[in-house]
Amino acid sequence: MTDVLFNPDYLIFVLTSATIFVILTMALNMIVGFIGYLNLGHVGFWSIGAYCYSVLLMNGTPFWLALIAGGLLAGFSGFLLGLPTLRLKSHYIAIASLGFTYIVYSLAINLTGITRGPLGIPGIPRPSFWGIDFEDKYLFFLLCAAIAVVSGFIMKRVLASPFGKILETIREDEIASQSIGKNTFSFKLKAFTVSAFFAGIAGGLWASLYQFISPYSFFIPELVFLLAALMIGGAGSFWGGVVGTYVLYIIYESVRFMPVPPTSVGALQQMAFALLLIIIMIFRPRGIMGKKAATFHRS
Amino acid sequence: MNILSVQNLHKSFGGIKAVNHCSFSVEKGTITGLIGPNGAGKTTMFDLITGLMTPDEGHIILGDTNITSFPAYKRARLGMARTFQSIRIFPELKVIDNIVVAMKNHPEKMYQSFIPLRKKRKELKDKAMKLLHQMGIAGKAHLRAGDLSYGQQKLLEIARAAATDADFFLLDEPAAGINPTLLKEIKEYILKLNSEGKTFLIVEHNMPFMMEISQKIIVLDYGKEIAVGTPEEIQNSPHVIEAYLGKKKE
Numbered sequence: 001m002t003d004v005l006f007n008p009d010y011l012i013f014v015l016t017s018a019t020i021f022v023i024l025t026m027a028l029n030m031i032v033g034f035i036g037y038l039n040l041g042h043v044g045f046w047s048i049g050a051y052c053y054s055v056l057l058m059n060g061t062p063f064w065l066a067l068i069a070g071g072l073l074a075g076f077s078g079f080l081l082g083l084p085t086l087r088l089k090s091h092y093i094a095i096a097s098l099g100f101t102y103i104v105y106s107l108a109i110n111l112t113g114i115t116r117g118p119l120g121i122p123g124i125p126r127p128s129f130w131g132i133d134f135e136d137k138y139l140f141f142l143l144c145a146a147i148a149v150v151s152g153f154i155m156k157r158v159l160a161s162p163f164g165k166i167l168e169t170i171r172e173d174e175i176a177s178q179s180i181g182k183n184t185f186s187f188k189l190k191a192f193t194v195s196a197f198f199a200g201i202a203g204g205l206w207a208s209l210y211q212f213i214s215p216y217s218f219f220i221p222e223l224v225f226l227l228a229a230l231m232i233g234g235a236g237s238f239w240g241g242v243v244g245t246y247v248l249y250i251i252y253e254s255v256r257f258m259p260v261p262p263t264s265v266g267a268l269q270q271m272a273f274a275l276l277l278i279i280i281m282i283f284r285p286r287g288i289m290g291k292k293a294a295t296f297h298r299s
Numbered sequence: 300m301n302i303l304s305v306q307n308l309h310k311s312f313g314g315i316k317a318v319n320h321c322s323f324s325v326e327k328g329t330i331t332g333l334i335g336p337n338g339a340g341k342t343t344m345f346d347l348i349t350g351l352m353t354p355d356e357g358h359i360i361l362g363d364t365n366i367t368s369f370p371a372y373k374r375a376r377l378g379m380a381r382t383f384q385s386i387r388i389f390p391e392l393k394v395i396d397n398i399v400v401a402m403k404n405h406p407e408k409m410y411q412s413f414i415p416l417r418k419k420r421k422e423l424k425d426k427a428m429k430l431l432h433q434m435g436i437a438g439k440a441h442l443r444a445g446d447l448s449y450g451q452q453k454l455l456e457i458a459r460a461a462a463t464d465a466d467f468f469l470l471d472e473p474a475a476g477i478n479p480t481l482l483k484e485i486k487e488y489i490l491k492l493n494s495e496g497k498t499f500l501i502v503e504h505n506m507p508f509m510m511e512i513s514q515k516i517i518v519l520d521y522g523k524e525i526a527v528g529t530p531e532e533i534q535n536s537p538h539v540i541e542a543y544l545g546k547k548k549e
Binding site: 160164165166171172178184194 | 350371390401408420460
């Protein structure tokens with residue numbers, strides 16, 4: 001068992017996967033944590049980014065161009081989704097954005113000319129540029145980590161700025177925010193576009209890591225995992241998404257090392273994950289990094 | 300000169316005419332009271348004026364702009380600020396941030412996240428602190444706004460309205476649930492802003508407060524203005540007495 005645990009191939013793969021996932025949770029946190037809207041369309045942006053990247057890369061587009069194009073297409077789809085839906089009240093946004101996830105899913109299945117439908121796209125290469133071949137798992141991890149750090153830096157900068165403060169006023173009280181002269185719709189639309197852009201970037205890296213994508217790679221189970229990571233970490237706190245993702249990955253992967261038959265690992269993972277979510281909701285309802293609810297008044 | 304004029308404004312919810320072809324105007328630089336029995340349509344009137352609701356008929360003129368079709372945020376940018384009957388602050392933000400976000404030259408564009416603004420943000424913070432000092436809650440500047448007491452939240456809401464640099468304030472029940480000392484502070488603050496040329500339209504049920512502070516009072520009943528005048532005139536108006544107390548049996 002220990003040789004599995006210390007198997008560098010396995011560890012670095014999980015670590016890379018978690019690191020890419022962090023980009024995704026950070027981006028979702030902008031919407032769920034800061035604007036306070038339950039956005040269930042995030043996996044749709046992720047999927048669009050992944051497909052755009054894969055198709056471009058496999059047709060000879062350079063890595064950076066394909067990655068950015070995936071992000072831009074996802075960002076644009078976020079903008080398009082935001083235009084009609086961001087005028088809705090929060091719970092209606094949840095439904096409308098879930099619809100978006102389903103639309104992207106059925107497009108991925110049915111646009112067989114581009115996506116190969118349910119067969120998925122196999123053999124997506126790892127990038128190679130500036131004379132460096134990122135086929136090497138350590139180098140690829142470093143690349144993903146660097147992109148995650150840069151993305152995180154940009155998002156943190158935006159959320160900590162006055163712009164981010166206005167996003168928080170929308171979460172706190174949108175009517176009050178309008179009454180002090182903020183065009184809340186425009187703020188929400190910008191945040192939605194940026195969030196979708198980074199989800200698209202994560203999609204591209206994800207495709208290169210797994211080297212295979214299909215419509216089933218980006219659907220409801222992934223959405224639940226994503227939301228759970230954010231809830232566990234603490235939506236509304238920048239580090240919440242980061243911490244939540246790593247914690248959830250560790251719990252998820254450590255189940256593999258329990259003395260159980262391999263066939264029940266999947267089920268146990270689901271159970272561990274649900275259990276963790278319940279424990280967090282009871283003891284730290286705002287997540288690990290969430291601000292602790294005020295229990296007393298200081299004068 | 301009128302800062303606000305409401306012309307033939309009408310809003311009904313199903314069969315209920317909350318505001319019924321109502322017209323009045325508010326002169327620049329005055330404190331005007333808007334009173335009326337419960338359900339007279341005062342808050343609806345505020346919501347119509349500030350753009351949270353759209354009227355079925357009529358016009359709202361601010362200065363010389365017809366703002367009837369403007370969304371709420373645009374009206375606020377034209378120099379209109381309001382407080383709410385049920386407090387609407389940003390509870391999870393710090394007290395000081397509640398003020399800073401409301402300021403007019405708040406650097407809130409997204410690209411501004413990437414340029415250094417330390418000096419500007421410090422400036423805004425200092426200005427906000429000054430405002431909090433005036434309201435007497437500077438000591439709580441770094442607390443969560445939601446942790447303030449009810450009265451202090453009310454003060455904060457007024458301070459936030461003042462931070463927008465508006466010329467025209469609409470206060471919805473500023474005295475409700477406030478102790479007499481705090482009420483005196485609020486009154487003094489209103490009078491101070493008024494002496495600087497700001498205009499107020501105030502909805503309030505506390506009559507002594509209203510009679511003292513207002514220069515003109517508008518009385519609404521069933522969504523219609525039934526009397527307009529100085530506090531003395533209103534106190535002696537048979538229409539008003541009838542609206543509040545009912546008609547005397549002959």
